[in-house]
Amino acid sequence: MGNPTGWKPSMEKDAKTTTAAHAEVGAGGATRGIVHEEPLLFERGSTGRSGVSLPAAGGDFDPARELPAALLRGGVEGMPEISELEVVRHFTRMSSWNHGIDTGFYPLGSCTMKYNPKSSEALARLPGFANVHPLAPAELAQGALELMYRLERALSEIAGFDQTTLAPAAGAQGELCGLMLIRAYHQAHGNPRKKVLIPDTAHGTNPASSALNGYEVVQLSSGADGRLHPETVKAAMDEDVAAIMITNPNTLGIFESHIAEIAEIVHAKGGLVYGDGANMNALLGVARPGDMGFDVMQYNLHKTFATPHGGGGPGSGPVGVKAELAPFLPLPAVVKEGERYRLVVDPKERPQTIGKLREFWGNFGMFVRAWALIREYGPEGVAQTGKLAVLNANYLRKLLQGAYNLPYETDSLHEVVFDDKLQKAHGVTTMDVAKRLIDHGFHPPTVYFPLVVSGALMIEPTETESKETLERFAAAMKAIAEEAQADPDAVKAAPTRPFRARLDETRAARKPILRWSPGMKVE
């Protein structure tokens, strides 16, 4: 393993024990640097400065003369008044407090934190894409429509569905869309039904999306092997069940091997099978949900197709469906007529549509990025993506086995879930391990999820990480496991390196301060 700087992952117990000249280095390369404190924009007081350059209005139009005084405001009180350079420094300094994929390894399970190609950013910013108005006449937007058309075809092919809607704004809205389609389908057959079956390993969005759709949630227990079993589904299945929602592979990273049989059981009683596509990265080019019995599935383009997560979004959650659900898809659809592309927006052309899910046509900026990645990869690259994602997760699993408890021995696909059973014997919890990883220079895995594992550490490396990075991460995890035995307090004192440590979440919730206001005090 290449290590040109000669550093070793050994962590000081206390900042006092190291000298500035020989700062120790975490396995992820973390060491020291200058970090600036930076006040809120609103704490700089009035200066009369501004950071924009605007043209003169021209003409003689004074709103104060032309509009009723009661409608006008003098100016927005509390707004900052700073120059361009001050704005640049403000955000540059704040950015240095963040860990992104560009900074280091980010194995946040179920979030598929893969590299976000810089090419895609350049392409999404081409004026023809960035500046095309959603209501521009179709002849001025043929490029945008063609791109949507091609992406729709590609996504339908990749997951094995007949049609895909690009409209949903994110994965959770995709779920909502899918459940609306299911409701509309059952309604068209005379009865919307009442219940949705959801395994205990599911993402929280699944039950929330079901409830928002007026469905009662029935939770199903997964088996000792981490899988959902046909007999469990059979026992819960009746003609009041509208659908089952299954994430495959599930949030334990385990493939639901009985999926075809489960789908048969559900279909036999007239129910439908919904696929949460959050973990689609594992299956790319290897297997297709549409071939396993799923009737409908949402993609998360920001996960599987590398569009930036940006501190919480935007996402994009296209939904693929089998032909029987296609008439209910939301608007718009993009159709090709001869050599021209057109948006279908009029419900008269799709009388059974569930309607509109969001304004305009979807998160188009994300479509450009996803399409760029699919084009660059081609069929082999897409398939290799799934395989390498699974290889990386299994390699990490192998490296960490023994140091951490593996609650499910079942094969892993794209992610693996460990827990803190071994560390808890020394009073060290998953949260402590996560915080100590920060000192090493890594973003912690997803913690305390899925709920079926107590103290879960859910690790998803993705395919864009190298063997060396995985080995460094494993070295850090092992160093922490050893430290947990030898000196548990050192682990519990973490993190020591970031400029903030163990923020008081209880206090934040008890006395919420959710915005700046004059004289704001946080104590």
Added chain:
Amino acid sequence: MRYHPHTPEDVRAMLDAIGAESLDALFRSIPQRLRLSRPLDLPPAADEITLFSELRALSARNDTAHPPFVGAGCYAHHVPPVVDQLLLRGEFFTAYTPYQPEISQGTLQALFEWQTFVCLLTGMDVSNASMYDGATATAEAALMATRVTGRSKIVVSAAVHPEYRKVLATYLRSTGDEIATVPFGADGRTDLAALEKAVDGETAAVIVGYPSFLGVVDALPEAAAIAKRAGALTISVTAEAVALGLLQAPGALGADVAVGTFQSFGNPVSFGGPAPGFFALREQYLRQMPGRVCGATVDKHGRRGFVLTLSTREQHIRREKATSNICTNSGLCALAATIHLSLLGKKGLAELARLNYARGRMLKDALGRAGIAPVFSAPAFNEMAFDVGDAEAVVARLAKRGIAAGAPLGRWYPELPKAKGALLCVATELHTPELIELFAQSVKG
């Protein structure tokens, strides 16, 4: 494959360590009959040069040489290059939801600043960390109002964005809540007599556009008074947020919830998405607010910092009892808006708002000189409907000259007396006086 770092030797060594024969062997948990036995039917891989030439050609088939004269909920404004340069810093760009606050303080402080900007502009107490867009924010506000009041009727002005009303209808279809739509009068403002009649003891909320879809500064205070008398919440909807630099804040006019989009700040039109939806409200309704929210706190050494908070409202804790199913939001778009608003500041925002008002007036005068009159008489900000005779024909004619002329209101309001002629047009700081004059002449034909 530049994004796959694995050499064949790496793959072999890793497989050996795992004890698997091949990559395919890693998938033994997928029954053979469920696997794909052929390559995906996708176009062959493209190198970077080919990719760029292909997508450049595709983008060039969108004609964006002139700033659009159509707004209708999505507004082309100047985005200072500073916004994008800061936005593209990988530490912001490639981070996700700030689950680990120690290494997410940059995102968290920026969200806190976003929430503050939303509150300052809307005159509200509290804001969340962003929504998908204005339409879903409106639907979520209506759902919240039904929870807060225990009532099930939503009264919405017909002058609220038609796309927002469609989304509202989609969201409310499965809850069984009722939607009553109130018409607007000849001046373009919500018909207050009709509103008074529609609002009753079962009404959870009254929804009014501010400015409305028609570009009109609607009768928000009057609508809010009617809602209040009936014990209903008032939801104001703003799609052109630059207006809030000039117009009184919705919170000062009686709104209980203010929703919409800040797309106008720092975000390109991008064919309609993504954009930063906002959701702000009075503090008393905080526990019913959907979505993520960032709060200030202290760390173990007493230093100020920020965390995601009040998560017991949210789906990952509350599951089917959550206030919403929203998870991922529009964080990056909210950051773009926050950076743009920081650059603008108090003075710049007021200046930008006046400039947009002036360009709207200039458009009105220029079209007036061409013999084309506005459809509605109520005060407007930067967007107005004009009676151009045959709106669809004008749009088709100007498209041939590469100009997106406006939104023909007949598409959404076929029942309107002047539906055929009404063309909704906007002018922003991007529309120079010369371009506005040229546009007026072209519309006249």
